Amino acid sequence: MNKSVFVTGGCYGTGYAVAERFAKEGYNVFVSGRDKSKANDAAKAISEKYGVYAKGYQTLSFEQDEVCEIFADIEKNGFRVDSIVLNAANLGIGQESLSVDIEDFMGVYKINVVWNFMMAREAAKQMKTVHRGSIVFITSNSALRVTENRCAYCSSKSAILAMSKSFAVDWGKYGIRSNCVLPGMIKTERWENNVNNCKYYLSNYTPIEDIADFTDIANAVWYFASDASKNTTGAELVVDGGMLAQLTPNIERELWKDE
Numbered sequence: 001m002n003k004s005v006f007v008t009g010g011c012y013g014t015g016y017a018v019a020e021r022f023a024k025e026g027y028n029v030f031v032s033g034r035d036k037s038k039a040n041d042a043a044k045a046i047s048e049k050y051g052v053y054a055k056g057y058q059t060l061s062f063e064q065d066e067v068c069e070i071f072a073d074i075e076k077n078g079f080r081v082d083s084i085v086l087n088a089a090n091l092g093i094g095q096e097s098l099s100v101d102i103e104d105f106m107g108v109y110k111i112n113v114v115w116n117f118m119m120a121r122e123a124a125k126q127m128k129t130v131h132r133g134s135i136v137f138i139t140s141n142s143a144l145r146v147t148e149n150r151c152a153y154c155s156s157k158s159a160i161l162a163m164s165k166s167f168a169v170d171w172g173k174y175g176i177r178s179n180c181v182l183p184g185m186i187k188t189e190r191w192e193n194n195v196n197n198c199k200y201y202l203s204n205y206t207p208i209e210d211i212a213d214f215t216d217i218a219n220a221v222w223y224f225a226s227d228a229s230k231n232t233t234g235a236e237l238v239v240d241g242g243m244l245a246q247l248t249p250n251i252e253r254e255l256w257k258d259e
Helices: 013-024 036-050 064-076 102-128 151-174 214-225
Strands: 004-008 028-033 054-058 083-086 133-138 176-183 236-239
Touching: 004 013, 004 102, 013 028, 013 036, 013 083, 013 214, 028 036, 036 054, 064 102, 083 102, 083 214, 102 133, 102 151, 102 176, 133 151, 133 214, 151 176, 176 214, 214 236
Parallel strands: 004 028, 004 083, 028 054, 083 133, 133 176, 176 236
Antiparallel strands: none
């Protein structure tokens, strides 16, 4: 039986690139998203392009019953999750710490920490039956250096680092590994449209003078999921062009512009 991967937030962008990376390796692919039609469309496109089984799931409530139903359906269809990539997140943008509504604050934690915990746990139950599996969290370099007015997001991403280490320790005896990929800025639609001048200002200051594309993140995830990292667990891989490595950016250098 071919191995299978579950990618949350796998309908577009980073998540879709991750799903494609696994499909290229012959994995069956399960993706989730809040929009059912987009999840189904992503699964159909991957299946047709790579000749693997793929299915989309809608996630709306982010409650335990919903999570259990998803993994029960995977088993009912004769599959087992060998790797899970926890990419979906509540970005918590613009939550000023002195005024943010506590429900909005907790909403970030519900998805980024509690829901991720439930998803990882249900996947681990399937992995335990064969004594192997890989859990990969897409967290952020914001887990280590914060950005303004995003307390819930940054702290929740930091919590994921500790949660991943806990899984590595608790579930290692079952052959399950847990690791984190920490992207910096990525060439998303926001970057392409130069929102807040991020294309010609923020990303330009990385030591290697570039930021990650979706494939860079997908390749890092694949490393943790594959046997290339079979003795690696509880670890973190930063993919941010060197932003975390520098104390201050080189603001004197000439910034590049599109022709």
